[in-house]
Amino acid sequence: MSATNIFVNVATADLERAKAFYTALGYGINPLFSDENAACIVVDENVYFMVLTREYFGTFTDKQVVDPATHAQVLTALSADSREEVDRIVEAGIAAGGSEPRPATDLGFMYSRDLEDPDGNILEFLHMVPEAVDQGPDAYLAEHPEAAPTTGA
Template sequence: MTDIFVNLPTADLERSKAFYTALGCELNPLFTDENAACVVWDENIYFMVLTREFFATFTDKEVADPRTTAQALTALSRPSRDEVDAVLAAGIAAGGVEPRPAQDYGFMYSRDLEDPDGNVLEFLYMDPQAATQGPEAYLAEQAQQ
C-alpha cells in the first residue's frame, strides 16, 4: 500500500487548518505543531500544510508563491457531481476561491478550488464506465442513445 503526502506551503497555518477541516478533513495531532499540520484526507492521502519557512527547509529551490505560480494541481475524485459541488461550497464558505468555471466533459465533471494561500485542489467526478473503459467508450455509448 502507498500513502500519498502532498506538502503545501502556507502563510497562515491556523487559517489553513480551519480551511481544510471545513472541507471535512481531520488533523493528525501526532504530526501537527507550530510549523505544520497533518491534514488527513482519507486513510492513504494526507496534506502536510507547512509554514513557508518550514516548507523551505525541505528544498534548496525557491518556494513558489501559490497565489501567482502554479507548481502542482492536486486532483481528488468524488463519488458524484453533487459531492464535487458540496466540497466546493464548503471550501468557498471557508475562504477558498473557485478560480474558473466548472468543466463538464460529459464523462467527467471538474471544479477547481484554491485554498486561502492559492494552492489549487481539483475535485472531479468521472463516470464509472469512462473510468474503466476510457472516455471514448462512454462517448460512443452516449451517441447511440
C-alpha cells in the same frame, strides 16, 4: 504490494487559517504529526496534506519556494463519489475562504471544479462516470452520445 500513502506538501502563510479551511472541507487533522510549523491533514487512510508554514516548507528544498497566489507549482486532483459531492466540497471551501478560479468543467463523462485554498494552492475535485473509468472516455462517449459535452453559441 502494500498500499501507498501519499503526502502532498503545501506551503501556507497562515497555518491556523489553512487548518480551518481544510477541516471545513470535511478532512481531519492528525495531531501526532502537527505542531506550530505543520498540520497533517487526513484526506483518507492513504492520502494526507502536509500543510507547512512557508519557512518550514523551505527547509525541505534548496529551490525557491514560490508564492501559490501567483505561481502554479502543482494541481492536486481528488476524486469524489458524485457531482453533488464535488459541488458540496467546493462550496464548503469557498465558504471557508477559498476561491473558485474558473468555471466548472463538464465533459459528459467527467465533471470537475477547481478550488484554491486561501494561499492559492490549487485543488481539483472531480467525479468520473465509473463506466468511463473502465472503458476510457472515447468508448464511453461513443456508447452514450447523449453524455457528450455540448458547446454553447
